[in-house]
Amino acid sequence: MVIKIGSGEIDDLSTLNVLDEESLLRELRARYKKGIIYTYIGDVLIAINPFKQLNIYEKQQHDLYKYVQYRNQLTPHLFWVADQAYRKLCLSKRPQCIAVSGESGAGKTESTKLIVSHIIHCSGDAGDRELQNRIIETSPLLEAFGNAQTCMNQNSSRFGKYLQLNFTDTGRIIGAKVYDYLLEKSRVVQHGPGERTFHFFYYLFAGLEKETLEYFYLDDPETYRILKDPCGGKVFPNRSDFKHCRQMFNTHKDIMQRVGFTNEDINMVFTILSAILHLTNIRFSHDDETDGVYIEDEYPLEVVCNLLVLDQEMLTMALISTFNMTKGERVISLKNFDQANDCRDALAKALYERLFSWIVKQINTLLQPNRRYNQTYDKIYRTCSILDMSGFENFQVNSFEQLCINVANEHLQYYFNEHIFLKEEQDYRTEGVSCEKVEFQSNEDLIELFMGTLGIFALLDEESRFPKANDESLVQKFHSHCKNHSRYIKPRGNETAFGIHHYAGKVVYDARGFLEKNRDNLSANLIECMGKSGIELISHLFTMTDGICHSSDIAMSSM
Numbered sequence: 001m002v003i004k005i006g007s008g009e010i011d012d013l014s015t016l017n018v019l020d021e022e023s024l025l026r027e028l029r030a031r032y033k034k035g036i037i038y039t040y041i042g043d044v045l046i047a048i049n050p051f052k053q054l055n056i057y058e059k060q061q062h063d064l065y066k067y068v069q070y071r072n073q074l075t076p077h078l079f080w081v082a083d084q085a086y087r088k089l090c091l092s093k094r095p096q097c098i099a100v101s102g103e104s105g106a107g108k109t110e111s112t113k114l115i116v117s118h119i120i121h122c123s124g125d126a127g128d129r130e131l132q133n134r135i136i137e138t139s140p141l142l143e144a145f146g147n148a149q150t151c152m153n154q155n156s157s158r159f160g161k162y163l164q165l166n167f168t169d170t171g172r173i174i175g176a177k178v179y180d181y182l183l184e185k186s187r188v189v190q191h192g193p194g195e196r197t198f199h200f201f202y203y204l205f206a207g208l209e210k211e212t213l214e215y216f217y218l219d220d221p222e223t224y225r226i227l228k229d230p231c232g233g234k235v236f237p238n239r240s241d242f243k244h245c246r247q248m249f250n251t252h253k254d255i256m257q258r259v260g261f262t263n264e265d266i267n268m269v270f271t272i273l274s275a276i277l278h279l280t281n282i283r284f285s286h287d288d289e290t291d292g293v294y295i296e297d298e299y300p301l302e303v304v305c306n307l308l309v310l311d312q313e314m315l316t317m318a319l320i321s322t323f324n325m326t327k328g329e330r331v332i333s334l335k336n337f338d339q340a341n342d343c344r345d346a347l348a349k350a351l352y353e354r355l356f357s358w359i360v361k362q363i364n365t366l367l368q369p370n371r372r373y374n375q376t377y378d379k380i381y382r383t384c385s386i387l388d389m390s391g392f393e394n395f396q397v398n399s400f401e402q403l404c405i406n407v408a409n410e411h412l413q414y415y416f417n418e419h420i421f422l423k424e425e426q427d428y429r430t431e432g433v434s435c436e437k438v439e440f441q442s443n444e445d446l447i448e449l450f451m452g453t454l455g456i457f458a459l460l461d462e463e464s465r466f467p468k469a470n471d472e473s474l475v476q477k478f479h480s481h482c483k484n485h486s487r488y489i490k491p492r493g494n495e496t497a498f499g500i501h502h503y504a505g506k507v508v509y510d511a512r513g514f515l516e517k518n519r520d521n522l523s524a525n526l527i528e529c530m531g532k533s534g535i536e537l538i539s540h541l542f543t544m545t546d547g548i549c550h551s552s553d554i555a556m557s558s559m
């Protein structure tokens with residue numbers, strides 16, 4: 001029987017004779033109208049966000065999709081993907097990975113959590129229940145610190161996550177590890193209209209009791225620069241939002257305690273968040289006498305020093321001046337207004353990034369396989385991982401963050417081309433099976449355009465080293481080196497714009513702020529000042545490496 005395209009009855013789109021965009025969309029739309037959100041296309045599962053609770057994730061469905069014999073006997077489901085990965089892990093003993101991709105708000109994070117819950121369900125009741133709960137609870141905890149409200153999604157992940165689940169050779173879950181990457185730390189100091197900075201800042205004001213707020217020197221939330229709405233709206237637009245944040249504060253504080261954070265750890269988190277709020281309130285004025293800057297109001301500076309146990313004079317000097325070593329001597333130069341502002345914001349971003357990495361690290365310590373497994377760890381552990389990464393982005397204004405996300409997606413597409421098309425073709429050939437050559441557009445040239453020795457990132461790094469460079473000179477550099485590349489676009493009449501024909505479409509980038517974001521300057525005297533903090537953790541966070549003490553070994557880059 002031939003099933004008509006658009007009937008909403010085709011569970012696997014790869015069985016269609018005509019595989020063009022229009023047919024795919026027609027069928028997906030028809031299925032969605034029938035309330036079917038999942039559809040296969042070969043080994044890939046397409047999920048369409050229902051934006052409402054469906055009762056398809058109950059225990060009954062977990063049981064139904066456990067050890068599925070024949071996929072076509074059941075309606076397509078996310079649990080089938082999870083079940084397949086788990087079964088292949090147990091049977092082949094080879095590491096498995098599920099990549100979840102899609103645009104912001106598509107439902108990646110929710111899908112990831114559902115996948116994890118099903119794998120945990122499959123891995124059996126005999127497992128360590130406490131560990132299983134801890135693994136499930138770490139996701140919302142990371143969301144509290146790594147997610148924020150954006151125009152696309154009230155709870156948008158502003159970092160990429162790679163969650164590795166570890167199993168014994170009999171398929172019992174014994175631990176997990178989170179790798180974080182591409183945290184959008186620029187959001188700490190800046191966010192667009194209708195958006196917010198990271199959730200926990202708001203939870204803090206709504207959740208802490210009055211005396212505790214005073215203990216952290218926290219006042220009316222409207223007085224903090226980084227919380228302010230650029231359009232003048234209230235930090236908490238209404239009572240119900242405040243109540244929601246209060247509830248989230250209590251929930252996350254409980255989770256932190258349950259997963260094993262000590263009271264001291266939790267207090268440290270609140271201290272660092274409070275310090276960031278005060279630090280970003282420091283304002284500078286031009287000093288006519290020295291041609292440098294001075295700090296307008298000492299109060300926020302004093303509070304930062306109290307909270308982080310820093311030497312006030314040293315922090316002041318580190319914020320308003322910089323030093324170079326010339327012939328073995330320190331030569332101090334004063335910062336101008338913009339440099340001092342950038343330096344203060346760079347410190348706030350660094351503090352948040354290091355705090356986030358530390359939280360991930362603590363979580364990983366709490367999730368790691370216990371010593372019994374660790375001793376023979378290499379021999380016995382099997383891994384099944386879930387990659388939750390932002391999909392391709394093309395906004396009205398595309399900045400450095402979009403460039404990094406889109407390049408990460410180019411890499412994923414490249415991997416997909418290599419493994420799905422080329423490798424399958426090779427396998428067929430090795431087995432002597434004849435197959436038609438699959439036509440696809442390679443994006444190898446794009447990877448070269450970004451990552452090559454004279455590629456966009458190398459040019460950006462080179463320009464970032466010139467003190468006199470600016471965003472216009474950077475774009476000029478891109479133009480002169482890349483203008484002949486077929487994927488590169490040189491727009492007319494805009495000094496800071498350049499465009500790229502990505503695999504998913506054309507994107508024009510606005511290079512304003514690229515150099516500052518890429519330099520991400522934390523001057524040596526700031527690092528030295530933080531390294532001398534009277535709080536061991538702060539000093540540790542700034543002395544582990546000069547730069548980022550990432551929790552992850554595979555951190556790709558950070559914004």
Ligand SMILES: Nc1ncnc2c1ncn2[C@@H]1O[C@H](COP(=O)(O)OP(=O)(O)OP(=O)(O)O)[C@@H](O)[C@H]1O
Pocket residue numbers: 049050051052053054102103104105106107108109110111152153155156157158390391
């Ligand atoms: N399977 C689902 N069932 C019901 N609602 C869902 C489902 N998936 C997603 N949603 C809804 O869509 C919202 C956005 O989903 P989610 O946060 O997972 O998107 P995302 O792709 O991770 O976005 P971002 O890239 O911005 O982090 C969720 O808060 C939830 O309300």
